Amino acid sequence: MSAVIDSHHDDHHHGPAKGFSRWLYTTNHKDIGSMYLWFSLVMLFIGGAMAMVIRAELFEPGSQIVSPEFYNQMVTNHGLIMVFGVIMPAFVGFANWMIPMQIGAPDMALPRLNNLSFWILPVAFGILLSTFFMEGGAPNFGWTFYAPLSTEYAPPTVTFFIFSVHIMGASSIMGSINIITTILNMRAPGMTLMKMPLFVWSWFITAYLLIAVMPVLAGAVTMMLMDIHAGTSFFKAGGGGDPVLFQHIFWFFGHPEVYIMILPAFGIVSHIIETFSRKPIFGYSSMVYAIASIALLSFVVWAHHMFTVGMPIAGELFFMYSTMLIAIPTGVKVFNWLSTMFKGSLTFETPMLFAIAFVALFTIGGLSGIMLAIAPADFQYHDTYFVVAHFHYVLVPGALFSLLAAAYYWIPKWTGKMYDETLGKVHFWMSFISVNLTFFPMHFVGLAGMPRRIPDYAMQFADWNMMVSVGAFLFGISQLLFLFIVLKCIYNGKAATTEVWEGAKDKGFEWTVDSPAPYHTFSSPPSMESLKSSS
Amino acid sequence: MFRAIKYSLSLAAALTANFSFAAWDDLNMSPGATQLSQEIFGLHMTVFYVCLAIGIAVLLAMAFILFKYRKKEGVKPADFDDSTALEITWTVLFALILIVLAVPATSVMIKAYDDQEGDINILITGHQWKWQYEYIEDEVGFFSNLSTSLDKRNNLAPKDENYLLEVDEPLVIPTNTRVRFLITANDVIHSWWVPDFAIKQDAIPGFVNTGWTYVNEPGVFRGQCTELCGQYHGYMPIVVKAVSPEEYSTFIRDKKEAKIQQALLTEKLWSTSELMEIGEGIYQKNCVACHQIGGRGIPPVFPSLVGSEIVMRNKARHIEILMEGVQGAAMASYAEQLSEVEIAAVITYTRQAWGNAETGDGKIVIPKEILDYKTNKL
Ligand SMILES: [Cu+2]
Numbered sequence: 084m085s086a087v088i089d090s091h092h093d094d095h096h097h098g099p100a101k102g103f104s105r106w107l108y109t110t111n112h113k114d115i116g117s118m119y120l121w122f123s124l125v126m127l128f129i130g131g132a133m134a135m136v137i138r139a140e141l142f143e144p145g146s147q148i149v150s151p152e153f154y155n156q157m158v159t160n161h162g163l164i165m166v167f168g169v170i171m172p173a174f175v176g177f178a179n180w181m182i183p184m185q186i187g188a189p190d191m192a193l194p195r196l197n198n199l200s201f202w203i204l205p206v207a208f209g210i211l212l213s214t215f216f217m218e219g220g221a222p223n224f225g226w227t228f229y230a231p232l233s234t235e236y237a238p239p240t241v242t243f244f245i246f247s248v249h250i251m252g253a254s255s256i257m258g259s260i261n262i263i264t265t266i267l268n269m270r271a272p273g274m275t276l277m278k279m280p281l282f283v284w285s286w287f288i289t290a291y292l293l294i295a296v297m298p299v300l301a302g303a304v305t306m307m308l309m310d311i312h313a314g315t316s317f318f319k320a321g322g323g324g325d326p327v328l329f330q331h332i333f334w335f336f337g338h339p340e341v342y343i344m345i346l347p348a349f350g351i352v353s354h355i356i357e358t359f360s361r362k363p364i365f366g367y368s369s370m371v372y373a374i375a376s377i378a379l380l381s382f383v384v385w386a387h388h389m390f391t392v393g394m395p396i397a398g399e400l401f402f403m404y405s406t407m408l409i410a411i412p413t414g415v416k417v418f419n420w421l422s423t424m425f426k427g428s429l430t431f432e433t434p435m436l437f438a439i440a441f442v443a444l445f446t447i448g449g450l451s452g453i454m455l456a457i458a459p460a461d462f463q464y465h466d467t468y469f470v471v472a473h474f475h476y477v478l479v480p481g482a483l484f485s486l487l488a489a490a491y492y493w494i495p496k497w498t499g500k501m502y503d504e505t506l507g508k509v510h511f512w513m514s515f516i517s518v519n520l521t522f523f524p525m526h527f528v529g530l531a532g533m534p535r536r537i538p539d540y541a542m543q544f545a546d547w548n549m550m551v552s553v554g555a556f557l558f559g560i561s562q563l564l565f566l567f568i569v570l571k572c573i574y575n576g577k578a579a580t581t582e583v584w585e586g587a588k589d590k591g592f593e594w595t596v597d598s599p600a601p602y603h604t605f606s607s608p609p610s611m612e613s614l615k616s617s618s
Numbered sequence: 619m620f621r622a623i624k625y626s627l628s629l630a631a632a633l634t635a636n637f638s639f640a641a642w643d644d645l646n647m648s649p650g651a652t653q654l655s656q657e658i659f660g661l662h663m664t665v666f667y668v669c670l671a672i673g674i675a676v677l678l679a680m681a682f683i684l685f686k687y688r689k690k691e692g693v694k695p696a697d698f699d700d701s702t703a704l705e706i707t708w709t710v711l712f713a714l715i716l717i718v719l720a721v722p723a724t725s726v727m728i729k730a731y732d733d734q735e736g737d738i739n740i741l742i743t744g745h746q747w748k749w750q751y752e753y754i755e756d757e758v759g760f761f762s763n764l765s766t767s768l769d770k771r772n773n774l775a776p777k778d779e780n781y782l783l784e785v786d787e788p789l790v791i792p793t794n795t796r797v798r799f800l801i802t803a804n805d806v807i808h809s810w811w812v813p814d815f816a817i818k819q820d821a822i823p824g825f826v827n828t829g830w831t832y833v834n835e836p837g838v839f840r841g842q843c844t845e846l847c848g849q850y851h852g853y854m855p856i857v858v859k860a861v862s863p864e865e866y867s868t869f870i871r872d873k874k875e876a877k878i879q880q881a882l883l884t885e886k887l888w889s890t891s892e893l894m895e896i897g898e899g900i901y902q903k904n905c906v907a908c909h910q911i912g913g914r915g916i917p918p919v920f921p922s923l924v925g926s927e928i929v930m931r932n933k934a935r936h937i938e939i940l941m942e943g944v945q946g947a948a949m950a951s952y953a954e955q956l957s958e959v960e961i962a963a964v965i966t967y968t969r970q971a972w973g974n975a976e977t978g979d980g981k982i983v984i985p986k987e988i989l990d991y992k993t994n995k996l
Pocket of ligand 1: 747
């Protein structure tokens, strides 16, 4: 065994290969991390373009630019792409880059699996997007693809959709196995579980969630496949099947999925707030327990998406109470972040701005979540724009802002160059203003009665919708600025120091290596002693 | 280009003067028209104020911290990182707030879940993309379709107050009566929502869900389908008209009357032109959404009826398609929705119009044939 490793070491060359094969064959966690991040940035613009089509159609009452059928395809693919193609791969990209560096490991534990789990993703989304050019058009049944709309009544391309979801699931599962293995086996000596950085903790738990629920999603789409092609009746009422069963299975996956998209954000934001407050994180262990309890609770709240399917009252009450419980650990996290900033020495660089906005706006999303948890009131909120407002508040100024914050926070370490701080702040303020302009009025139209997923609407919703559309266009443009800032940083940034942020070198191993981080880091493990503040 | 100009113009207008927000009360949920809806509204407001208070407190605390503890020369940050007492305090505080919310929520929930029989029971069936209402006791029923014209939807005619919220035939219910709704669907899942009654129940094939209401004052209440059900999901509104019990009895009597009249009409002798006239109206109302004005459809999804084999030469199959629909396709059965006369008329119309009579066999269908089809099936 050791002989194998030794011989590997002999012909080890210390730089990346040249050309495209570097990327195709790479097993380096940094390369793979970068590919995940670029991939999700590209998908962000594709999914974002679809959002622009949606907002253009809804700019005014009346039919505007697309047919109702194409509108449904936009709604569906916007959701699928943003969830599976942007937020999830971007977090995996950060995991790839940062987990080995934060735990003092040379790479991920399973580098070839890592390569595979990335490269099947573009295949999956290539398949999904190719359905736009096929007869019958792309999937049009919403990202929640409720049967029988997605089975008996689906366009023929649903089979490609199912195949694509299977591949995405496989990619996530492989990625999670890799992350768990890395975290369990490759930490620097002395880094006990309760000394792990919070981003590592959040991903550790997220990875278990993924392994638990991705197979459930695979099961759901396989049953659909059978209903469509093999004559079974899992979800076909006419054949004795049960359309509601689909929703139970979907949301048993779907609710943990929601937390999969937010837990790593909690980790990221904790690091950033800690660094720019120049204070240790407040309540480290309660942060860990809060993440763990949110993850556990996420398995017993799924039917709060289904308060109107006609569950027995005991079910309604159970899912109402369990959902309300989630507010407790979430509230703990918000209060801990505030306490971390309390009596700190705060500066407001771009990552911090995004992190602060995350805390503020995620709180709004969390509070509307409490309202939605109240089952009888949810009879009025369900499937209206109030829900759309809620989940966009937790996913855009929530998950997406945390990703932007993380990009600004770590990009100097990756590239060895600083981004343009002024432009970064402009990007922040444009995003902050437009994101609220876009999603805040949705609360109002939702309460006033506008259903979601409709291509045209009644007159009383007109003013707010126009405002939402204006906000959305601005938000879209703002993200082009982000692309520019990233490119400018890579090609034209000023050199960054090793520490990058004042006092950061106590905050984690990643700030002890050179900027840019060498292609291979930590060929011998670092010592916990080098981090003063980790108690 | 034209659109771009139009957009920027309306954008400019919106940003300057036009943001009138005439309806500021459209910001919130409507308290509705029933006791239950008002209780749910009250619950909503309670939860809203609690959340608003928490939100404001958190955001103010945050603003204070951000301002007070911004980096200053010579001020060292504190280095505490824990306080068990504090953490227990706020955890308990959150739990207490949640209990305060859970109590009224539970009691309203129990009221909403009263599913005793109604004085009147109405079966509601969701179809792609219309609602069917059947008065179970009186054995009458009808379909309710969107009545907003295509011109309005395509911006060729001015839109009015009830744009997309109007139907050809509203559901009529009596006031001061317990009305129970039995809600189901025929194809995909729909959801029947009338905000003023605080009823939103999914209409699911193979299931019958219930909801009930008790309206005190006459009025017209509007709602929409709230579960994505295919391309015209946004175009299947709900209109409920609550009338006095006397008016309601008249309504039911007229419905029964009309049902008998229909049966008589079926027996009458019809001329081609009479059928064509009725058929054209039926076609405009029921078929243009898919087969389009002019009958050319949107192939391959919605076939053209012009020059179609079936329409030109296969009368038996033509009747069968209208009566049974096409399994697994958007083409639904019209056996329930249209009367015998109407079905015969629309078949005759499509076989005669657009030059089909000249290229095909030009056979017409009379109502009696549809009745025979139904009888033979029994
Ligand atoms: Cu519907």
